[in-house]
Amino acid sequence: MLQDKNSEDIQEKTASKIISRNDLCPCGSGKKYKNCHGR
Helix, strand or coil, rough: CCCHHHHHHHHHHHHHHCCCCCCCCCCCCCEEEHCCCCC
8 A cells, every 4th residue: 555655646746747767766766767666
């Protein structure tokens, strides 16, 4: 369940701002978006 909530938060953040696949992921992991939530 925690993962579902976190994914929803990420989707809300990405909807308000265009995030490139090479930008840092807004979840705060420090990984690139394409290697984290951008799959």
